Amino acid sequence: MDSASAISSDNTTHLLAGFVANLRHEDVPVEQFGYARKSVLDWLGCCVAGGREAEVRSLCDVIESMGSAPQASLIARGSKRSVLDAALLNGAAGNLLDLDDVHPQLIGHPSSVVVPTVLAVAEWKGLSGRDVLTAYVAGYEAMVRMGLAMEPELYDRGWHATGALGVFGSCAAAGNLLRLDAQQMVAAFGIAAAQAAGLRELFGTSSKCIHHGKAAMAGILACLWAQRGTQSAVDVIGGRFGMRTLSEPVRTERIAEGLGTHFHLAQTCYKRHAACGSVHAAIDAALELRERPGFSLDDIDRIDVRTHTLSVSLTAHNEHARTGYEAKYSMHYALALAFIEGSAALAVFSDARVMDPRVRALAARVHMSADPDMQYIEAMPSELALTLRDGRRTVLRVDTPKGRPSNPMDWNDMAAKFRQLATPTLDTATIDRVIADVARLEDADVGALMQRLSRATTHTHEVVAA
Known part of the structure; x- marks a missing residue:
C-alpha cells in the first residue's frame, strides 16, 4: 500500500x-x-x-x-x-x-x-x-x-x-x-x-x-x-x-x-414490484389475500393498512394519484392496482389504469395509519385488514417482502425480471446473451456487452411508435 x-x-x-x-x-x-x-x-x-x-x-x-x-x-x-x-x-x-x-x-x-x-x-x-x-x-x-x-x-x-x-x-x-x-x-x-x-x-x-x-x-x-x-x-x-x-x-x-x-x-434489497419499496410488504399481502379461496373484490368494504411511519411519510401525499408514476408512491393506488390486476408489474402502473373508475373506487376504501412500533430492518412492514361487506374481517401482516435478504430473489428471479423489463426493447437473442455475459462478468467483454445494449434503439423506436 x-x-x-x-x-x-x-x-x-x-x-x-x-x-x-x-x-x-x-x-x-x-x-x-x-x-x-x-x-x-x-x-x-x-x-x-x-x-x-x-x-x-x-x-x-x-x-x-x-x-x-x-x-x-x-x-x-x-x-x-x-x-x-x-x-x-x-x-x-x-x-x-x-x-x-x-x-x-x-x-x-x-x-x-x-x-x-x-x-x-x-x-x-x-x-x-x-x-x-x-x-x-x-x-x-x-x-x-x-x-x-x-x-x-x-x-x-x-x-x-x-x-x-x-x-x-x-x-x-x-x-x-x-x-x-x-x-x-x-x-x-x-x-x-x-x-x-x-x-x-x-x-x-x-x-x-x-x-x-x-x-x-x-x-x-x-x-x-x-x-x-x-x-x-x-x-x-x-x-x-x-x-x-x-x-x-x-x-x-x-x-x-x-x-x-x-x-x-x-x-441489498431487490424490487419485485414496480413501485416505491415502502409499499412492497403491503403489495405482497394484497397478492396473497387475493389468492385465498373465496376472495372477491366485490366483497371488500374497507382496507385498513397499518405500516411503518416512513412508509406513511413517503406515500400519503399521493392518496389521490392521477398518474402511473404517482401511483408508484401511493399506498392507496398501489394496493388498489394489486388487488384488481393481480400484479404490481411495470405495465400495471399506467395513467389509464390509475384513472379507471374501479381502481379509484377501491383506492378510496384504503385507510392508512402509522405504527411507531414497527421496525424497519430489511423492509417497512405492513399489516392489511380487510373488512368485508358482511362484517367479516381478515388480517395479514408481511414483514419481509420478496427480494429482501431473508426472502431473496435468486439469479433465476433476476433473469426473469430482466427479461420482463427488456423484452419490449431487446430481441430474445440479445437478452439471452446479456444474461449470459453478466453471469460470467469477470470474463466478459465489457465493450461488446455495452454495444449489444446500445444497439437496441431501432427496436425501441418501433415499440414507442406502436
Missing part, C-alpha cells in the same frame, strides 16, 4: 481513500461478486426499460444536442457520448421507473449510481469485467458506509441519500478503475462532496431520477480532475465544514469499522 504512506489513520476521508485506492479483486470475498452480478443485471433491466420513457428520451435529446466525444454507450439509444454524459443519462434511466435495488440503512439506491459509473468508465478505458466487479464493490461500500454514518438524520432533513451520498459511491468506483492513488482519492472525495445534492421534495416526480445520473456523473468528474493534480479538502467527511453541514451527526466510526474485511452487499 505505497500510496497510503501519507494517509492519516485518524482522518476518515484518508481511511476511505486508502481502501478504495488499494482494493483489488483478490481482496474481496468471492461471494460478494455473486451479489454484484445480480445487482448489475437488475440495474441493466431497469435502465433498458427506463430508456423507453419520454423523460429519458427528452434528456437524451438535450445531451445529444450539445455534442460530446463518443466514449461510452447510451444504453438502448444506439449512440455514444462522453463518459460523463453516458453516466448521467444511463444513471437517470436506471432509476426512472423506481425498480432498482436499495440498501435499507443507506435509505437509497446504490446500484443506480455505481453501475452506470463502472460501465461507462470501463467501456471508455477498455477495462475488464473483473475490474468492473471490483470497482462496483469499492463504490457500493463507500456509498453504504456514508449512509451508515449519516442516516436516518440526513433523510429526516430532506436529503435524498442517492444523490447526496451517491457522489461518494461513484467517486470510489471511478477512482478504483482509474487507479487513483490514495492522496488523489482524498482530493476526489472533496470535489465529489462539493457536488452532493438530492432533495426529497422531488419524490413522486419523474425528475427525481436526476439525483442518480448527476451523482454518477459527479463522481467521475471529481476523479478526472483530481487525477490531474487538483487539490481539495483534506477531510471532507469528518471536517468541521464538510458533510456535517448537510446533517449531523457524522458517525465516522461506522465508516472505519470493518473497512476492508466486512462488506455490505448481502444486505
